[in-house]
Amino acid sequence: MATLENDTAAHAVHEAVGHGMAHGLPEVIFGWDPMIVSSVILCLAYVFIISERINRAVVALLGAGLMIMLGVLNQELAVGGIDFNTIFLLIGMMVIVGIMKDSGVFQYVAILAAKSVRGNPRALLAVLSIITAVFSALLDNVTTVMLIVPITLLLTEQLKLNPYIFLVAQIFSSNIGGMATLIGDPPNILIGSALGFSFMDFIQNTAPIAAILMVVMIVFFDLVWGRKMSTTLKAKAHLLRYKPEEALTDKPLLMKSLFVLALVIFGFVWGHGHGIEPGTTALTGAALLMLLNIYKYDPEKQTHKVHDALGRVEWETIFFFMGLFMLVYGVEHAGVLAILGEKLLTVTGGDMATTGIVVLWSSAVFSAIIDNIPFVATMIPLLESTAPTFGGTENMGPLWWCLAIGACLGGNGSIIAASANVMVASFAERAGHRISFVKFLKLAFPMMLATIAIAHVYVQYMYFGGF
Amino acid sequence: MLSSCEKAIVKDVVTVTPDQTVEEILKIFKEKNIRNIPVLDNEGKFLGLVGLQQILVNLLPKSAVMEDGLDNLNFVVGATPGMAKRLRKLHEVSIAELIKTDAATVTPETSTIEALLVLAKRGSPVAIIDEDTKEFKGVITRQTLLDNLYDVLEEIEDEEAA
Numbered sequence: 001m002a003t004l005e006n007d008t009a010a011h012a013v014h015e016a017v018g019h020g021m022a023h024g025l026p027e028v029i030f031g032w033d034p035m036i037v038s039s040v041i042l043c044l045a046y047v048f049i050i051s052e053r054i055n056r057a058v059v060a061l062l063g064a065g066l067m068i069m070l071g072v073l074n075q076e077l078a079v080g081g082i083d084f085n086t087i088f089l090l091i092g093m094m095v096i097v098g099i100m101k102d103s104g105v106f107q108y109v110a111i112l113a114a115k116s117v118r119g120n121p122r123a124l125l126a127v128l129s130i131i132t133a134v135f136s137a138l139l140d141n142v143t144t145v146m147l148i149v150p151i152t153l154l155l156t157e158q159l160k161l162n163p164y165i166f167l168v169a170q171i172f173s174s175n176i177g178g179m180a181t182l183i184g185d186p187p188n189i190l191i192g193s194a195l196g197f198s199f200m201d202f203i204q205n206t207a208p209i210a211a212i213l214m215v216v217m218i219v220f221f222d223l224v225w226g227r228k229m230s231t232t233l234k235a236k237a238h239l240l241r242y243k244p245e246e247a248l249t250d251k252p253l254l255m256k257s258l259f260v261l262a263l264v265i266f267g268f269v270w271g272h273g274h275g276i277e278p279g280t281t282a283l284t285g286a287a288l289l290m291l292l293n294i295y296k297y298d299p300e301k302q303t304h305k306v307h308d309a310l311g312r313v314e315w316e317t318i319f320f321f322m323g324l325f326m327l328v329y330g331v332e333h334a335g336v337l338a339i340l341g342e343k344l345l346t347v348t349g350g351d352m353a354t355t356g357i358v359v360l361w362s363s364a365v366f367s368a369i370i371d372n373i374p375f376v377a378t379m380i381p382l383l384e385s386t387a388p389t390f391g392g393t394e395n396m397g398p399l400w401w402c403l404a405i406g407a408c409l410g411g412n413g414s415i416i417a418a419s420a421n422v423m424v425a426s427f428a429e430r431a432g433h434r435i436s437f438v439k440f441l442k443l444a445f446p447m448m449l450a451t452i453a454i455a456h457v458y459v460q461y462m463y464f465g466g467f
Numbered sequence: 468m469l470s471s472c473e474k475a476i477v478k479d480v481v482t483v484t485p486d487q488t489v490e491e492i493l494k495i496f497k498e499k500n501i502r503n504i505p506v507l508d509n510e511g512k513f514l515g516l517v518g519l520q521q522i523l524v525n526l527l528p529k530s531a532v533m534e535d536g537l538d539n540l541n542f543v544v545g546a547t548p549g550m551a552k553r554l555r556k557l558h559e560v561s562i563a564e565l566i567k568t569d570a571a572t573v574t575p576e577t578s579t580i581e582a583l584l585v586l587a588k589r590g591s592p593v594a595i596i597d598e599d600t601k602e603f604k605g606v607i608t609r610q611t612l613l614d615n616l617y618d619v620l621e622e623i624e625d626e627e628a629a
Contacts, residue, residue, distance in 0.1 A: 104538070111542055150537045153530035238545065246541035430533035 028071040034334040038072045042331050042378075050370050052416065057316045060323025067330035081329025082322050085193040085279035090140075090321065091313050092282025093183060096264065096289055097143045098312025100257035106135070106147035107247035114155050115244065119236035121161050121229035125169060126218050128152055132170045133177030133214050137184045137207075138265070141174040141420035142314070149427040158239050159231040163433055167424050168443065169221050172412050174420045176217065176451070179408035180210035182268060182278060186419075187367075187376040187407040191400055193279070194380045195393060198272035199265070205401045206408075209458045213409075213451050220447075253293070260289040317419070324377050332381040341385035350389045353464035356402040359383070360459060363406030364452045368413020368445065376407045398463035405455050413448040415440045472582035473575045475615035476595050478605040482507045485514060485563035492517060492562055505594050505603060506566050513596045513603040515566040525565060526553050573607070574598045579615070582607055 028034045045063035049056045067073045073081070113131055117123035128148065135144040148170060156163040178185030182192040182202045192202065248254060267281035290309050294302040331337055348355040359379075366375045383403065387393045411418030415425050415437050425435045460467055482505045483492055492504055496519060503518035524532050527550075531537045540546075571589035573582050574596060585593050592606040 102538075107537065107542065146535060150530045150533070150535070154528050154537060154543075157528050157530065238549070241544040243542045243544055247539070249539060249541075427533070427535075430536075431529040 026068075026071045026074040026077065032070075034072045035331075035336050035339075037070050038067060038330040038334040039336050041066050041070070041072070042327055042336075045327055046370065046374065049374060055316070056371070057320040057323060060320050060327055062323075064323045064326035064330075067326060072330045072334055073326070077333060078326040078329065081332075082325040083190070083193050085277045086189050086325075087318060087321060088279030088283045089183065089189055089193065090186075090282075090318060092264075092279070092284070092286040093140055094143075094313045095286035095309055096257065096261060096282070097139050099253070099289055099293060099309055100261065101143065101147055102250060103254035103257060104247045104249040105254050105257075107151045108244050110148060110151040110155065111242050111244040111247055114239060115242060119159060119231065119239040121159055121231050122222060122226040124155065124159070125166060125221060125226045125229070128155075128166060129169045129173040129218055129221070130214070132173035133180075133210070136174040136177035136420075137180040137210070138261070140183070141178045141185060141418065142317075142423050144177075145170060145174050145420045145424050145427075149424055153427070153431050153433075155239065159235045161229060161231060163428070163431070164435070165221065165225045167428050167433070167435065168440070169217070171415075171418075171421050171424050171444070172217055172447070173214065174424075175408055175411040175418055176210050176213050178411075178420075179405060180207040183282075185408045185411070186373045187411075188404050189278075190373070190376050190380060191404050193277070194384075195400055197400070199268035199278075200272070202404075205397075205462075206404055209405060209455055212458065213454060216451075216454065217447075256292045257289060260285050260292070263288070321373070324374055328374075328377045328381065331378075337378070337382040338385040341382045344382070345386055345389055352390060352396075352398060353460075355386075356398050356459060356464060357456060359399055360402040360406040360456060361452060363403050364410035364413065364448065367407045367410025368417045368448060371416070372407040372411050372418055375410075376403065379403055379407075398459065401463070402459055405459065406452065409448060409451050409455060412451065413441075413445050415444075471576050472573065472579045472595075472607055472612070472615070474618070475579070475582065475607045475611040476575065476605040477608065477611055480505060480606050482603065483517070483562060484509065485566065486561055488558065489522065489560050489562060489565070490558035493522070493558075503592055505592075505606065506562060507603050511603055512601045513572065513594050515568040516570040516592075516594065517562045517565050517567065521565040521567055522557065525557055525560075526550050570594060572596045575604055579612070583612060586612060 026034075028037055041063050045059050048054050048059040064078060068075055068078050109131055110128065113127040114124055117127055132144060132148050135148065149167065152166050152170065153163050156166055175185065179188065180202065182188055182197065182199045184202075188202060188206070191197065264281055264285035267276070267285065268278050271277070271281050286309075290306055293309070294305045297305065328337075344355065344358070348358050363372075363375065363379065366372075380403075383396065383399055384393055387396060390396050390399070411421065415421050415435060425440075428435045481495060481499055481501070483495070485506055485508070495504060496502065502520075503516050506514045506517055508514055528540075529536070531540055570593075571585050572594045573585055576598070577585075582593065586607065586609055591609040593608075594606050595604040596602065597604055
């Protein structure tokens with residue numbers, strides 16, 4: 001996605017349109033300005049995505065279709081705009097986790113943890129948060145909360161506790177935990193894929209701040225809520241009789257999934273130095289796990305099982321990403337993002353530290369208001385367009401980490417800021433413990449700003465030579 | 468020969484109102500040996516069904532019966548006394564809270580084959596309501612529909628014999 005090439009391509013389009021001889025190149029209808037057309041499409045798509053009145057995948061695909069129909073892009077360019085590394089990584093991990101979750105491992109770990117703290121509510125709040133964070137770092141956040149929330153609701157019901165604060169803590173833990181790794185949170189997948197960062201790059205840059213914030217968060221939740229929680233001896237006794245091993249419904253499946261997951265994570269770390277991208281590793285891992293799961297069966301049953309495994313992929317998310325990539329590529333191709341990038345540099349004076357801090361805070365606030373995925377997808381090419389000022393994308397590391405940290409933490413700012421939050425809220429509602437938008441916002445937005453303030457100190461010392 | 472399901476309708480059906488309690492309907496279930504009961508408002512409009520199924524679901528933790536909830540509860544040990552106590556608590560609850568509002572309905576004009584399809588797909592009984600007034604007219608059950616088919620068979624065989 002080198003900026004220079006895009007500029008040239010955009011100019012070529014302008015010229016071709018001007019001379020009315022665009023062979024195979026897109027031509028904006030009625031001679032409209034592609035910058036305006038693409039910006040209008042993107043802004044409208046954003047409005048619909050934020051309003052949540054129309055499904056986001058449908059909005060993104062329609063917007064992408066318009067980008068092509070109105071001549072901002074042609075199909076070839078639009079498909080070229082899709083980051084298939086991200087798409088493959090998402091699909092691969094969704095298949096692996098989809099198969100793995102049938103083993104009951106998540107319930108097992110949660111019950112084991114609850115028993116290990118002997119049903120103490122205060123300690124339970126902390127351990128469930130830690131489990132959520134660790135799983136979120138290794139798996140995608142939505143899956144993690146889908147598996148941890150039901151068992152949390154059962155445990156809190158058993159202990160006669162209000163699950164509200166447990167669920168809020170899990171939202172925070174999933175977003176903070178997800179920030180720690182390349183595969184933990186969609187913004188990281190997007191950034192890692194676009195810039196070629198390795199699994200270890202994230203461990204070295206975003207994991208430390210994730211660990212710090214988890215400690216801070218757990219202490220805070222304990223001081224404000226945890227220490228006041230109590231339960232009866234009888235309720236605890238009930239919980240202590242739970243048999244976690246009974247939750248493991250399929251041990252061979254668990255072994256296979258853990259083996260493949262370990263192999264895939266090793267593949268992420270090793271593959272980076274060997275030209276193998278995470279998308280390839282994840283998708284190959286998914287194929288391997290499906291193979292281990294089906295080889296014993298006859299072809300008909302195999303088809304059935306593979307159909308089932310692929311059905312676990314959240315296709316809505318996948319098509320949302322594909323549509324979004326094409327949408328953003330439309331504005332990028334028209335040269336809009338380069339102009340916005342210049343504006344950003346004017347504001348920050350082209351200073352790396354100032355730009356980094358602006359990116360950190362603005363990504364947090366924007367990600368809290370809109371879904372952090374479209375925001376990051378737009379910010380990546382925008383920041384890439386500023387590369388010449390900073391001596392190339394390879395020197396812009398701190399800016400990418402500021403973007404990743406800001407967007408992931410911004411996901412805590414409101415109940416709609418990240419997909420995992422929406423999932424927790426929907427579970428809470430099903431169980432009769434509604435998380436209201438305003439009530440969550442009042443608690444979460446200030447907390448989110450506090451985590452960004454801590455992250456500000458962190459990036460200042462890590463990258464910008466302290467204060 | 469009628470092609471609609473009207474002949475299979477049971478008109479004399481025990482019904483309840485939403486303000487009645489779980490305890491009351493459990494008694495009715497036992498006495499009448501039925502598993503589902505139509506709930507009507509004071510004007511005789513059909514609101515939905517309440518059945519033993521809804522009672523059972525309410526004895527379980529929400530975390531297990533909600534959509535995408537826990538798949539199994541094998542790991543919970545010694546929960547029986549708790550469930551028994553829950554049942555006692557549930558006695559006082561008004562059935563308004565348990566009504567299955569998405570229960571399938573058909574009208575007296577619905578064809579027999581369609582009524583059979585609804586019964587096969589959605590289970591028995593299926594409430595019959597007036598299309599315009601939504602007034603409750605009775606129910607059809609698997610048994611009454613089969614009985615109806617036997618009647619038809621008898622007619623056919625008589626004709627063939629003649």
